[in-house]
Amino acid sequence: MAEAHQAVAFQFTVTPDGIDLQLCHEALRQIYLSGLHSWKKRFIRFKNGIMTGVYPGSPPGLVVVLVGYMSSTKYAQLDPTLGLFTKLGAHLPVSKYMSDDSQHVVGGVLVGTGLWVTVIFIMRNALKSLLSWHGWMYNPHGRMSIRTSIWMVLVRLFSGRKPMLYSFQSALPRLPVPAVKDTMTRYLESVRPLMDDEKYTRMEGLAKDFEKNLGPRLQWYLKLKSWWASNYVSDWWEEYIYLRGRGPIMVNSNYYAMDFLYVFPTHLQAARAGNAIHAIMLYRRKLDRAQIKPIYLLENRVPLCSAQWERMFNTSRVPGQESDTIQHEAESKHITVFHRGRYFKVYVFYDGRLLLPREIEQQMERILADKSDPHPGEHTLAALTAGERVPWANARTEYFSRGKNKQSLDAIEKAAFVVTLDDTEQRYDTANPVESLDSYAKSLLHGKCYDRWFDKSFNLIVFKNGTMGLNAEHAWADAPIVGHLWEHVLSMDPVNLGYAEDGHCKGKMHPNLPGPQRLQWDIPEECQNVINSSLNVATALADDVDCHIIPFSDFGKGLIKKCRISPDAFIQITLQLAHFRDKGKFCLTYEASMTRLFREGRTETVRSCTQESCAFVRAMMRDETREEKLKLLKEAAEKHQSMYRLAMTGKGIDRHLFCLYLVSKYLGEESPFLKEVLSQPWRLSTSQTPVQQVALFDLKNHPEYVSSGGGFGPVADDGYGVSYIIVGEDLINFHISSKRSSPETDSHRFGTKIKQAMRDILELFQLDKKNVK
Template sequence: MAEAHQAVAFQFTVTPDGIDLQLCHEALRQIYLSGLHSWKKRFIRFKNGVMTGVYPGSPAGFMVVVVSYMSYNKYKQLDPSLGLIAKIISHTLIRYMSTDSQRIVGGVLVGTGLWVTIIMIMRNVLKSLLSWHGWMHARHGSVSWSTRLWMLLVKVFSGRKPMLYSFQNSLPRLPVPSVKDTCRRYLESVRALMDDEQYERMKGLTKDFEKNLGPKLQWYLKLKSWWASNYVSDWWEEYIYLRGRGPIMVNSNYYAMDFLYVFPTSIQAARAGNAIHAIMLYRRKLDRAQIKPIYLLANKVPLCSAQWERMFNTTRIPGLETDILQHMNESKHIAVFHKGRFFKVWMFYDGRLLLPREIEQQMERILADKSEPLPGEENLAALTAGDRTPWARARETYFSRGKNKQSLDAIEKAAFFVTLDDTEQRFEPDNPVKSLDSYAKSLLHGKCYDRWFDKSFNLIVFKNGTMGLNAEHSWADAPIIGHLWEHVLSMDPVKLGYTEDGHCCGEPHPNLPGPQRLQWDIPAECQDTIQSSLTLARTLADDVDCHIFPFDDFGKGLIKKCRTSPDAFIQIALQLAHYRDKGKFCLTYEASMTRLFREGRTETVRSCTMETCAFVPATHLTPPVTVEERLKLLKMAAEKHQNMYRLAMTGQGIDRHLFCLYVVSKYLGEDSPFLKEVLSEPWRLSTSQTPLQQVELFDLVRHPEYVSSGGGFGPVADDGYGVSYIIVGENLINFHISSKHSSPETDSHRFGANIKQAMLDILDLFQLEKKAM
């Protein structure tokens, strides 16, 4: 192969005088360019670290403060330091300098101290301002004078040109709710789900906990909240994700879809070329902290950016009792899977990132490779799809040395993982239901051996050019990977584009070294473990019932005309649909974020409220309740939902507090019947909205089809539903539903039909047609 010769850096020739070592010029050039790239990256990281560390200050501000101080001292002949400069001079080596030098050095030192003091004051004032959440309670479309003044102060103290991590030191800590408030809200959240006898029993357990064990556990939790930057996130990551011993495929990992109606190219290698290049450009922006912080409220309220840190070069490493997250500061390659073979593909050449056409060239080489998988190689990734403990044992026994370790390192230390899938997935207008369901299942679990589920994320490119993502959940939540995906989809067909015949723009590289085929020596015993994991994973995957449907009867635009929150509208529709589907209510999980606080992740909105449970049956009573009465009940339910969402976002949720109290009780060896029962209650309806965060990247008015169709996840309970939805523009809402075939109580397609009818029935209550007449 021609590229094999390009990869040879050293040539050895044996002569009578010994060994003649000739270092080729190309190798020296590549070493120089690679080193230059690394040093540039280190310098940028150092500079950004300094800029973030002193934010909202800046080097220019430092010069202004120091020069102003020294000028004032010189021309006014006064000492604003109140003798501090004299003390510094008398106790340091500065006293041996000339008088002018003493003044300059002393002025710089005191000016620096003054500058640091100003920064700390600004930072703490901003932290205090961001601790106020009164703006969330304002009626939509109206802003009070107090909120306007608060917004002005936030803007003044936020500094100029913030980078991604600039606000991290200014964000407030997540507050710990009182035990009394949490217990009260818990009882309120389950009242509609229990009969009188069950409720009285739970009320007794709650009161006993609130009076006796609760205060003791709360004291330890308060102590942690003062010491740690976030009292929830590290325990949540460890106990909810990393200590789980079951498969992460379906149970934890989630997926993101491509465009629904747009097909930029049908050439698999070309689509991979543009997508991989766009992802690497995003990583470069991330390394340089050039991604803009995420804001709420008209770009005034910053959200925590900590979760971005482990997006790339990260792998979940299995352990016997708990997994760990391995993150590399630098990775210059990706790992690619195709038809049972693994490849290592370098992303840099000539000291620069490969261009889209060059990446396409590498993908073409992999697709053209006709070599067969080595023994055990084809199904190897099934280890990441099965139980964690067998995978941990196999990794320690068979992949800790030799070529197996080298190849596994190439995968685990890759920037991310790519699968060139040999199946075709796409939305088909002639067969929309089956095609979308198949597409979702492929992204969620594939063949159970063709995704490396431990990687932070997998890019999956199908044979016909459609693509998607599968993401591991422990390192971050869905909005973080969604931000990356929005960047990729906005760049792919528009900014990067394709030639008329569907290839990436540009030309192939004549001397580009080809992909490196990873080598394995997998013994029969390990192959047995692989097969066991694959059998378990296939059983789990075959049981998943996925259903995706675009709801295009109406969207956010019409819901706003009802003067109702779109999210509350949809959540109430889900409750109505579930009641019709199963004839009962259930404990419902809606994910909310707590990134208004430092290192915040998620909180639960218990969206099955008493108000919703009052509205839903009113639609089925005989004789029927009047439209006016049902509308009144609906508005009360929507307002209640909005208030619950606000409480969750502002650190006053129920479930994370109860979870942490439970962890403390386990550390103390205390048994709490109340906490044990609360944390064992199943979430039979688990829901999440996929937010569109970078609206400016898309033209939602003229081209709403150029937006991701959202993503989804597996069911949380064996007899429950998982529902994810994305509001696309003004007129489209995409729903992703999952359940299990093995449950006689669930049917994803039936539930989808109930959701659609519930949405239409709720809209009818507002009688918008009559109001328009």
């Protein structure tokens, strides 16, 4: 049933009277509509390229400048070229071919255009200079200095009108390279609470030697790169942290995003997929047209870099021997759907338009009704993307470079994204909250190790009971980018698109819609052995992951704000207290911070285990007075905020050290200091999932209508991964991961410590108990 409907443009038969051509008008119509759609898309991209290229100016602004300039020069009887044509006439016979009026018009256009380009250049560089100032970050909460107010007025003046997604790219400043001395000072300060006096004295000696000898030489090369490249970190970060990793990307790199926690819009799997796929494709259309609004900070005044959006769709990670590559297609009109071991190619456009939700549901229903068996090796094929990268690279070259295997693999890798119609049921169960959420998280993170195409930019996973989620590959972009898409989907699904009373998508089925195409494979036994080997590696990794989710509803950021403390700092200090109670020691702690204030910025590390946070934790472990604990808590929170600001403004520690290390390797220089620094494990890796489009959700009245966040695997074998999302005023969801094989970690035990630490820290403020749920 799900084999493709093969529309043929024409057929011919040979008869005694000659050749009889039979044109298929429907096929020709579809060809015409497809071509029309492609040309419209090219025109929109061309137009958007012009609009972005001249921003903060605009083509209408050029018309105004030309009319104004030419009118003023004609009224004042001035030569608009300021004598340029007169000088050219001495060398070129300009006057022979152009009348005085023609020379006036042409000269006015040339000079007016030059004036317009000059104004744009000045405005853009003025805006870049303004955006290089970050003093606004240091204003007290709720108050704004006169200097910041003046700065905001100037930013608004030079920012132009109606910016599109990529309008600010050329006006964003470049990521600065910190001074070696400053990085050494900050690094030593960050490791001081983690080392005894003897180890610290040794590390201090290594740092001072590096700062005096090798450091300045490496810094010179890094400065040279920063002047030449758009961003001195991002390309190396993508290549060496992500693409050159030879281990499995499942669990180790890929991450997940969850559905609503308490809302179940429909129980029909095909219907939920229909609305979600349609919403995702609407987002892609807005992205192609650059109609997504830029992301801002500080009252919609400070734009963030939008470069990571470029590879969201039609993108796949391709395995290689030494390094993977990211393959991005400019256009894709289909998605790939996995169900019960079979792969289907589903076109999401017909009649020159995007399929409606009910029509997409119709396609999903056809796939669910298909009872055909998988081809040999097809059922667990995706395990290749879950295991080690080198066996996958070899198998791809050997078995998937020709014939039907290549065609089918292309259909997956060139799809807009991959959909898995999962045959399991996942959902938050109030009768069994712990096990149901843990199972849900593990399913999104790794599934059965062969039912997600982990190389794809993202997989939409729709479970049998209508719950859904995402699994995303990390190399092409960071989690907030995928989170922005996911917020759009969740806000569109139950409210804007909705469902009929029977749970189906609204609308009608299409009577002539061609069915999905079943992908064909010819996988030899040797390749099946490689698949099974990768599956064994991936299964062992997945079985070792211990996931635990805590919907913490005792209180949220509403009460934390009453404590006059940053919610993120509160949670980070909580994690320090919980970790010390769990393991009896402090550890190197990673908190992800963005650097998208700069062009092509990605992330920086906030080393949130500080001397101040350690002092507070020790005070909590001793019988100190409440006043002393509060004093140390506020000092720790202020230190955390300071570290976060430094990371955001390009003055972090770890990306600078990472790039210095790479330069040393390129030069063939050995640095004991850099080697030791980059070998230190992050035993506590943390990240906050921000709610970026608050206007899409009524969080005050319906905090349940927002994603419950997402999570990732542990970075260290004996460490924890913790992701958290602050939902509305009264809910914080924690996603914890660790490895069962480590005797030092237990995700559920750590979750209990986090909940207790949250309560203990809030108790210090002695707020009105009636405010606490």
